[in-house]
Amino acid sequence: MAVYDWYNVFSKTEFEATGLVARTYTFELEGVGQKDILVTKGNTVAMQYEDAFLPVSFLGRNPYEQGAYAVYIDSDQNVYLGLYNEEASEDE
Amino acid sequence: MLNGVAPIIIVHLYNKTFLNAAASASNFPIIADVANLIGIPIPIYLDEKLTGIYVESQTRAIDIETKAQPRYDGKPPIVDQNGVNSLVTVNLFARNDSILLTALLALCDMIFQKLVSKEYAISYLNKSTVVLGGLLHGFQTTEGSDDDLTRIILQISKASQESTTPQGAVSVLPKITGATPVPVG
Numbered sequence: 351m352a353v354y355d356w357y358n359v360f361s362k363t364e365f366e367a368t369g370l371v372a373r374t375y376t377f378e379l380e381g382v383g384q385k386d387i388l389v390t391k392g393n394t395v396a397m398q399y400e401d402a403f404l405p406v407s408f409l410g411r412n413p414y415e416q417g418a419y420a421v422y423i424d425s426d427q428n429v430y431l432g433l434y435n436e437e438a439s440e441d442e
Numbered sequence: 443m444l445n446g447v448a449p450i451i452i453v454h455l456y457n458k459t460f461l462n463a464a465a466s467a468s469n470f471p472i473i474a475d476v477a478n479l480i481g482i483p484i485p486i487y488l489d490e491k492l493t494g495i496y497v498e499s500q501t502r503a504i505d506i507e508t509k510a511q512p513r514y515d516g517k518p519p520i521v522d523q524n525g526v527n528s529l530v531t532v533n534l535f536a537r538n539d540s541i542l543l544t545a546l547l548a549l550c551d552m553i554f555q556k557l558v559s560k561e562y563a564i565s566y567l568n569k570s571t572v573v574l575g576g577l578l579h580g581f582q583t584t585e586g587s588d589d590d591l592t593r594i595i596l597q598i599s600k601a602s603q604e605s606t607t608p609q610g611a612v613s614v615l616p617k618i619t620g621a622t623p624v625p626v627g
Contacts, residue, residue: 351621353620353621354620354621357617357618369514369517370512371511371512373511377614378613380614380616422622438619
């Protein structure tokens, strides 16, 4: 089973309340460093992290995994960015 | 000119290492702090008769970056503004044989070596334009072949005094390792 390091990036409810088309969040991700994460609102809310475009609940898949990245939304509408943890995945 | 005989440029040069050593050796560190603020002031009067340097014109300009974030619900966009720079540009004429022109050129060369360590400051006082503790933004001289004049463009940045961008702390996001961030019930 794929194991990820998850980071709680933003609240979907709060982001939609702003009415913004796009917003860039800058965070210090534990174990990674400072990163910019672009959140966009089109037909659906999506995250752009480095070269990956991660729509939230894409095709009804939660978490939605794409290569080394994943996106997950919990019942409180908190959206998480997942970075593949190779070491922990091998132990599983 | 501001209650003086002529417009003036004051170049402040100081040595942080020396001042820090003086502060640690002295029981009165406030003296070193004051010296650090003032530096060694080198005044250059800008008067045609006195020094052969003449202020032709001066311009003050503020550059602001404006970023509008559109919203899909038709409400007005959210507008963020950042101060990019606040510049005072002084256009000068100097006679080629002016000793203080040579001094000004030498001081600008010295400043170039002290840019990174910021061991300098420039003050400029002329009429309503007052810059105290500014930074050099640009310096250009042009010598004409038809006359004995050197044209100087001096740009002083006041951005060090007028920063409008708060330095926001970047939040640290802790990681949660697992197949999903929350237990699936």
